[in-house]
Amino acid sequence: MAIPKAMRVLGGATFLVFLFVLVTLYRSDPTAIKLPTGGIKEGILPGPRPQGWDHDPQLDPSGEAPEPLRRVNGNNYAPDNANSDRINATLLSLVRNEELADMLQSMHDLERTWNHKFNYPWTFFNDVPFTDDFKQKTTAATNAKTSYHTIPKAHWDIPSWINKDLYAASKKALADKGVQYSEMDSYHQMCRWNSGVFYQHDALKDVQYYWRVEPKVHFFCGVDYDVFRWMQDHNKTYGFTLTLLDSPDSVKSLWPETLKFLADHPEHEAKNNAKGFLTEEKEKGHNHITGGYSTCHFWSNFEIADLSLWRSKAYTQYFEHLDKAGGFFYERWGDAPVHSVAVGLFEDKSKVHWFRDIGYQHIPFFNCPNNGKCSGCEPGRFTDGEDWLNSQDCRNVWFQNAGMD
Ligand SMILES: Nc1nc2c(ncn2[C@@H]2O[C@H](COP(=O)(O)OP(=O)(O)OP(=O)(O)O)[C@@H](O)[C@H]2O)c(=O)[nH]1
Ligand SMILES: [Mg+2]
8 A cells, every 4th residue: 555645745744753852862071971950859868958959960871081082902001001091190198098998999990990900009108017917818809910108208207397295285285176097197297198198108200190099988879980190181180979068167277378378479379269168158057167268178088199199399389388388287188189189280170070971989988870880879869978978068169160060
């Protein structure tokens, strides 16, 4: 039976529309996620959501970071390949001998999800020598090279210009205000070392990129591209997974000191900076205590960065200024707010990247993508702690100021 012409035309047009929709869907970039907007929908996840979000962006299906992506091909990333495609980069851990079991747990997760493919070396630091047991067991946990370094006293000790009486009085005052770890000398020393000293160690003098890994963290998602090469190929200098609020009392004078530094060195402020991330009031009252700092910071227990950032003139002078001001001891400045303020001011914000595809947990917060390569975490769950912890999420402030790249 012959089909009438009108029907044939209609059928052809329907087919063309169908083809167009199919091609559009196929070509759309799954990583180009829009910032969720709208009112808070009850019952999606517990706890208060960041202002302006109706759901966590990690609930949206996501894929890998944008091309180009360097992948394993034959033996190009084999551990003993002297001409491998690895670049000058390392996994880096400051850790105590007593944290061996927790370190092995972090290593197993990162090796399983990523590093058994790419075999980047592990570089371990400690303020005392590593035990043989620590060395043997961590070496056995990877096929990649491992190296172990004791931090020189000059890098770790409390600097000579710190006034001991003032420091003792400050520790007590901060502890009375409930600032966590403020009475532990080692915590202050660790924060100072992670802020501006670690890259001065000889072991890192020829290294360009590092991925900081703490004991007792989790990685949930298979990642099939060379993350360091990705940073280099995409002109990124700083990568993060989570951003949070900090205790304002721990950084009371960080922003005022930063403003003093900027007044002397206006040339260091980047044109396309992310100052709004640092100054928008996210939590009522914080900016009043801190003299204008939101306390939003990249949570630096996860940090993938280019060491040229910290070796730059801007950061070298900035760290020197902060170190002399003494707030690593008279307050409890963390390396997270110090690095974040520097990145937010001195770096072009387009060089900062949110690794949405790296599933990560440091108690009590998660970065958990909605992605078939992840297991062991719940997409879009920000914390498994108490509900109020959801309000500590600063990602929306970053996304609003710099986008989701
Ligand atoms: N060798 C050594 N490592 C330290 C010292 N203090 C801290 N670290 C390491 O520095 C990193 C950060 O210390 P944490 O105690 O985890 O600090 P935090 O992440 O702010 O605190 P938590 O929320 O309790 O994990 C970890 O990798 C520790 O193993 C120290 O005195 N010596
Ligand atoms: Mg920790």
